[in-house]
Amino acid sequence: MDTEYRRQGDVIEFWRAVELFSPQQVPKVDKFDTLSRVEKATLHDRACPESNRPAGILR
Structure with a gap:
């Protein structure tokens, strides 16, 4: 099985x-394009509203 994992890797x-x-x-x-939905994000912003973990920490 180890060789199969190595091959897949x-x-x-x-x-x-x-x-x-x-x-x-x-x-x-284009930051002046009003039809495009582009928002400024920072490191402290969450990826989605349901996220209840601090930004930058993986589980």
Whole structure:
């Protein structure tokens, strides 16, 4: 079973490397565009209203 996990890990590492060297295009945000919903976020903002844990701490 250990070799199967290692093989699966190698596959994941391969695709992460592919994504690292072929980044996706992200359109620029126009801060004056009133139709786009873009909000400023800080480190103290929560990801969603239901989140009851401090920001930045993973479970």
